[in-house]
Amino acid sequence: MINRGKYSVLGVEISAIDYEYGVEAIINAAKARSPLAMTALAVHGVMTGFSDPVHRRRLNAFDLVTPDGQPVRWALNWIHGIKLPDRVYGPTLTLKVLEAAAIEGLPVYFYGSKQETLDLLLEKLQIKFPGLKVVGAEPSKFRRLTPQEKQEVVNRINNSGATITFVGLGCPRQEVWVYEYHNHLSMPLMAVGAAFDFHAGTVSQAPSWMQKRGLEWFYRLIQEPGRLWKRYLLLNPMYLTFTFLQMLSISKQPVLKPTGMEPEESYG
Template identity: 80%
Template sequence: MINRGKYPVLGVQISAIDYEYAVDAIVRAAKSRSPLAVSALAVHGVMTGFYDSVHRRRLNGLDLVTPDGQPVRWALNWIHGVKLPDRVYGPTMTLKVLTAAASEGVPVYFYGSKQETLDQLLDNLKRKFPNLKVVGAEPSKFRRLNPEEKQEVIQRIKDSGAAIAFVGLGCPRQEVWAYEYRDELSMPLLAVGAAFDFHAGVLPQAPSWMQNLGLEWLFRLIQEPGRLWKRYLFLNPVYLTFVFLEMLSVSKRAVLMPDGKEPEESYG
C-alpha cells in the first residue's frame, strides 16, 4: 500500500501518488474551477530546488510534485519507505489527463514551446483524441514577461474557457510559471516539460526498458549531448551522493528514536 503524502527528497517535497490519484485530482480541480499547480520532477528538477532556496520554496508551494524520474521514485522508497510501484511520468500523465478531458468534455489550453512544435502537437492530439476540446494554444516568448504581458496571458487563458492548462517551458521556468500563475488562474496548471516535444514527434522518447531502469537520462544525453552533458554528468552523481547521505541520516534518526517518531525537518 502506498504511503501517500509529501516527502522531502533533498529538501524538495515530492508527492507520493500514482497516475490514478493525479488524474483524479486534476480533473476534479478542473471541474470545480479550483487552482492546482502540478509539476512532474526528474532529478534535474529536484536539483534546481536543492541548489536554490528561493526556487525550493516555489517548488514546495506547488500542490502536486510527482516523481517524474525513476531515481526520484527510488529516493522516496529508499528514504521514506513509501512503496511507490511506479513513477508518475509527465508525458504519460499528460496523455492520461487528456484522455479524461476528452471523455468528460473538459476544455484544455497549451502554453509554451515553439509555434511549429505546438502546431504539430495539436495535429497529433486531434488524431489521437478527436473529442478533445482544445480552446487555445500559444508559444513561449522565451523570456520573462513584463507585468502587462503577464496580465494579457492570464486574460487570454481565462477568456478561452479553458479548465486545464498544460505548460511546456522547460525546467525550471515552467515550475516558476505554475507557481506565479496559480492564484491568477482557477484551474490546474500542469508543468509537463518535454511532453510537448515528445507528443509532437519533435524528440524521440527512450525505449521502455531504459525508462524502467532509470536510464532515460542516458538516452537523452545521446540525443542532445551539447545541451545536456552538464545536467546529467554533473547533477546525477551529486544527486545520488546526497540521496545516500539522506538515507544514512534517516537511518541514524531511526536508531536514535526507537519509538519511530522523527523530528520535523527544516530545509530553510
Template identity: 60%
Template structure:
C-alpha cells in the first residue's frame, strides 16, 4: 500500500530552513510545478550545504529563498529528529531524487534541460538517463563556463532554456554555486530548477558513490574524503565537527556560543 506524501513543514537547522519531507512529496511537487509551468527552486542539502548558509548570512538568505530544501545528508535528517523530534523514514538523497524526478518526467512527457558540469559528463549522464527511462526527453544541455556570467550571458542562458521547451532543469554546478544559480534564475524561468550537485558525476560514472551501509550510517563523507582528500579535507574535517557542536547547542537552546564566521572558503566560486 502506497503511503501518502509526507510533508511536515519547514524547520531551521542552524538558521537554514529544511523541509521535513519524503521522496514522494518532493517528486510530486516538482512534477506539479513543471506541469503548471511555475517557478520552483529545489536543493538537497547535506552538512556542507547547511554550513555554507550558517557561515554566510547572505547565502543563508538565498537558501531560505528557495522553495524546497530537502535533507540530503543523514546528519541533517538526524538534526531534525534531535532538535524537533521529527522522524523521517529516510533522507532525501539528491542523486536518488534526481533519478526519481527523471523517471516521473519520462512518465509524464516532461522535457528536461541539463545545465552544468563538463560536456563529457553531461553526455554520459544523458545516455544513462535514456537507458534507464526510455522515452525521456532531454531537450537541451550545456556545460558550466566555470566562471561568473555577465548579464548578457545570463539572459542568453534563460533564452536557450526557454526555447528548448524544457519544463525542468537539472543543475549540476556543485554546492554552493548551484544554489546561487537556482536562486538567481528562479524568477526568470517558470519551471522547477533542481540543484542536484554530484548527481551528474555519480550517474555518469565519473565518481563512485559510497556503499549503502556507509550512506545509512552517515559516513558518506568518509568515502568522499578518501576519494578526493586534497579537495575535501577542509570541508569535512572542519565543517562536520562545527555542525555537530552548533546543532547540539541548538538542541539544548544554548545561545551563548560565539558567532562563528571563520575564513572558510572553497576555491570554486564560479556560478555559471
C-alpha cells in the first residue's frame, strides 16, 4: 500500500497520491470551503524549486504537489521505493475534478491564460460537462498586479460564489499566485499549467504512448523549439544527474519549512 505522504525529490516535497485521492481531497475542501493549495509539477517545476530556495519553500507549503511528469513519478519510485503506478497529470486531474464538481453542483472559476483561450475552453467544457457551473473566468494581465488589483481579484472570486479556482499562468508564475492567494480564498486553488490550452484545443497534447514513456517533453520541444529548448535540453540532463546523486545519497534531503519568506507582488 502506498503511504500517501510527501517525499523529497531534489528538496521539493512531492505528494505520493493517485487521481482518486487527489479528486477526493479537492472536492472535500471545496465542500467545506477550506483553503487548499495544489500544483502539478513536471521536471521543469521541480528544477525551478531545486534551483531557487525561496520558491522551494513556497512549493513545500502546498497541500498537494502531484507528480505531473513521468520522470517525477519515476524519481519518487527510484529514490523512495513507493511504486506509484501512474503520474497525476494536471490536465487529466483538471477534467476529473471538473466532472466531480459538475456532479456535486460545485461552482468553479478560471484564472489565467488569454481571453480567446478561456472562451474556447469554457465552450468545450460546457459541452463535456453540461451540469458544470462556471461562475467566472478572467485572463492574465501578464504582469505583476498592484496591491489594489490583487484585492480586486480576491473580491471578484469570493463574490462569484466559486468553490474551486483553476489557475493557468504557467510555471512558476501560477505557483507564486496560488501561494499568495490561498490564505485569502477559502477554496482549493489548482495550478494546472497547460491544461487550459490543451482542453481549449489551442495546443495539442503528446500521444499517449509518448506520455507513458516520459517523452512528452520531446513532443512539446518539437512544437515550440524557440521557447522550450533551454527548459528541456538543459534542465532535463541536470534533473537526471541530481536525481541519481540523491539516489546514491545515504541521508535524505532535509524538509524545508516555509518560514522567513517575504511574499512578492502577485502575478496576474
